[in-house]
Structure formats: structure tokens, C-alpha cells
Amino acid sequence: AQSVTQLGSHVSVSEGALVLLRCNYSSSVPPYLFWYVQYPNQGLQLLLKYTTGATLVKGINGFEAEFKKSETSFHLTKPSAHMSDAAEYFCAVSESSGTYKYIFGTGTRLKVLA
Amino acid sequence: EAGVAQSPRYKIIEKRQSVAFWCNPISGHATLYWYQQILGQGPKLLIQFQNNGVVDDSQLPKDRFSAERLKGVDSTLKIQPAKLEDSAVYLCASSSGVYNEQFFGPGTRLTVL
Numbered sequence A: 001a002q003s004v005t006q007l008g009s010h011v012s013v014s015e016g017a018l019v020l021l022r023c024n025y026s027s028s029v030p031p032y033l034f035w036y037v038q039y040p041n042q043g044l045q046l047l048l049k050y051t052t053g054a055t056l057v058k059g060i061n062g063f064e065a066e067f068k069k070s071e072t073s074f075h076l077t078k079p080s081a082h083m084s085d086a087a088e089y090f091c092a093v094s095e096s097s098g099t100y101k102y103i104f105g106t107g108t109r110l111k112v113l114a
Numbered sequence B: 001e002a003g004v005a006q007s008p009r010y011k012i013i014e015k016r017q018s019v020a021f022w023c024n025p026i027s028g029h030a031t032l033y034w035y036q037q038i039l040g041q042g043p044k045l046l047i048q049f050q051n052n053g054v055v056d057d058s059q060l061p062k063d064r065f066s067a068e069r070l071k072g073v074d075s076t077l078k079i080q081p082a083k084l085e086d087s088a089v090y091l092c093a094s095s096s097g098v099y100n101e102q103f104f105g106p107g108t109r110l111t112v113l
Helices: none
Strands: A003-005 A010-014 A019-021 A024-026 A031-038 A044-050 A056-058 A064-068 A073-078 A087-095 A102-104 A108-113 B005-007 B010-013 B019-024 B031-037 B044-050 B053-056 B065-068 B075-079 B088-095 B108-112
Touching: A003 A087, A003 A102, A010 A019, A019 A108, A024 A073, A031 A064, A031 A073, A044 A056, A044 A064, A044 A073, A073 A087, B005 B088, B010 B019, B019 B088, B019 B108, B031 B075, B044 B065, B044 B075, B075 B088
Parallel strands: A010 A108, B010 B108
Antiparallel strands: A003 A024, A019 A073, A031 A044, A031 A087, A056 A064, A064 A073, A087 A102, A087 A108, B005 B019, B019 B075, B031 B044, B031 B088, B044 B053, B065 B075, B088 B108
8 A cells, every 4th residue: 555654744944945845655566756735725736746757856936856766755855945935745646557546645834934 | 727616615514414515627627536634634535536437435435425426527525414523625636637637626624513
């Protein structure tokens, strides 16, 4: 069975500092991996996804993530945090076949300090 | 293109009452999903439709929850009767295929008193 673990339910960074949100997964088959962002009272918006190919994936708003199979990780980074990045971030995994059902992590709430 | 539409945005009911949520997916999207997001948790898939048919409803509490997708477009999710633990945000998502990106609606926040 697939699962996702997001370390740190709350992360605080200063504006301009590096953002690092951690995601580890377990999957018995090659996974598809996703990062979504959720602003208050809104639905989820896709930041980036890894399916196949290049393991360093660039997304919107300056975010990127690297798929590391040996570490079963897909951590999200951004070199310089902006106040508008404050939101909740969800990592998700799906199988690369079958129903492609998404399994979401419990989320990490990012706070950006002025 | 228009996004996934959901209504109502907020609903407050008492336990044992019934409630229904509506979702209109992005035009042309064959796959539709309903998720339950309890406060402090990630979204959990309740049911997945491919056109009119159910692909996965393994986590749908079928004794109280039901969902339908008539004509392969709009969908409704119903809870009857509601319990306190059903308080959550119910998210609808759609995709052009099961292997494609899911687009999420704004959700319906349900409070059961």
C-alpha cells in the first residue's frame, strides 16, 4: 500500500529565506508524485509533479522538487520565501498504473515571517 | 477555461439530518473525484467516477454516503443521516484522464452540530 509522510505540520521561515518542505513516500511500484498548495478557503492547486524523466522538477511560483528514489523522498524547495507563499502544502503519491488514485500527506502549514 | 464549480460553499446542519453537495467538473473531463478533508488532515478519496461509472468507492461509507454522476457530467454527493464526525471540507476534482492532473474545486465546508 502507498503512503505519504510529511515531516513537520508547521514550518516557519523568514521572508527571503530558503523554504524546505519534506515529503517521504512508500510505494511498491514506480510512483507519480505531486505537490499541491491550498490557500485559505480555496481548493488545491498543483505546484509541480513528477511522472517520469528528469528527477528535478520545476513548478510554479519558483518552487522545485527533486525525486530521490534511493531516499524515497520528494522534498519541495524554494530559494527565497515570499509572504504570499504562506499556505498549506500537500504532498501526494499515486501509482503509475491502474486507477492512479492519489494518497495525500497530512500537510505542512508554511508561515512566512516579515 | 472555467474551473471546477461546487455548491454550496458552506453548510451547517444538525446530526441525523441529510445534506447534498453538487459538483460541476471542467468541461470535457471524464474523471471526477470526491474527497473528504477533515481539519488537520490531507484529502481522502471517497469516490472516483470515470464518465458514469464508479472506478473506486472503497473508502465511501456506503451506509450513509451516496454519490451519482448522471450523464457523465455533474455529480452529487449525499450524506443521510449526518454524524458529527462528517464535519469536514468536501472537495470535488476532475481530470481529463485518470493519469492526468486533477483540478480541484473550492470545496464545501460542512459543519454538523
